[in-house]
Amino acid sequence: MQDVTDLPFMRVMETFGGPDYYVTEYFRVYENSPINKYILRSITENQTGKPVFAQMIGQDVESLVKTAQQLMEHPVAGIDINLGCPAPVVCRKDAGGGLLRKPEKVKAILGRLRDSVQGRFTVKTRIGYETEEEFDALLEIFKSFEIDALAIHGRTVKERYQTPVHPERIKQAVEVMHCPVIANGNVVDVETGRAYLEQTGAAGLMIGRGAIRSPWIFEQLKASCEGREVKQILRRDLHGYIRLLFEAIAQERTRYEERRHVNKMKKYLVYIAQGLDAEFEYQIRRVQSAQDFHTVCDAFLLSEQLLPQRPSETSKLFCGFNALLG
């Protein structure tokens, strides 16, 4: 995820068990685009011990092929193409989710990338641009290329992040695709993750915002699927996670700038604070110094109280996850 799943974030996730695979933030690809050096570090300096896929976003076929080849010179687990980003500035250029309106272009991109990527080539998509009915035709396209995995965020581009997901569309993909299908969107805890797997038959889950909020989610899901006890998380544990993230990000900076550091932490805290006291979020949004940041975290999180399992139902950032629970 942009500005989120970078090297320090991956390192911190791994201390809690982490996922089986990581995916980089997307590399923007256009004519003569350079490889973003900061994002590249999450490949070249990946110390998680887990494979990392390099994700690209763009619509210029030859540039995508060239960038894929450059990325393959590094220790990537595979190359992934983004067909899901809903940002208007991306879609206007017919990249990301915008590409879903251009089936011929999608075919050209998948065909050329499949031919030129020696190792694993994977696709991240949504279920349509305007409506979910578009997914039938999109699936025919995905099926016609030998891709190695299809990760599906179960919403249309128009639905952005604001609706429940559509598990039945992912199930449809599971039934026709010859590769593993990964379900994505709205997994916020063990119950939502297991429900999504059950309703779709997907080979696995991709977890984004839920992992920012709770890095324990990967290990908890594994424990639950393996019939082991699921660890309960306390406010004090969350405090420890925030501390770790704070330090990992500080270590990354060649020139330490407190204000930038605190602002970056606030981006994570927006997700982390969901489901906790409204006052905690209010105060965190207003802190300006590292010291104030820690003071607010200490005041609200240094306790043995259990953390709520899920964000609040009225959360503006996590929408519609309860629909997965039936």
Ligand SMILES: Cc1cc2nc3c(=O)[nH]c(=O)nc-3n(C[C@H](O)[C@H](O)[C@H](O)COP(=O)(O)O)c2cc1C
């Ligand atoms: C801040 C932010 C940045 C994101 N950046 C990317 C990205 O670079 N590539 C991508 O495939 N998806 C990106 N996404 C989408 C997520 O990967 C995911 O599909 C979406 O958030 C739904 O899954 P979740 O409910 O588990 O978060 C981003 C989402 C957010 C909120």
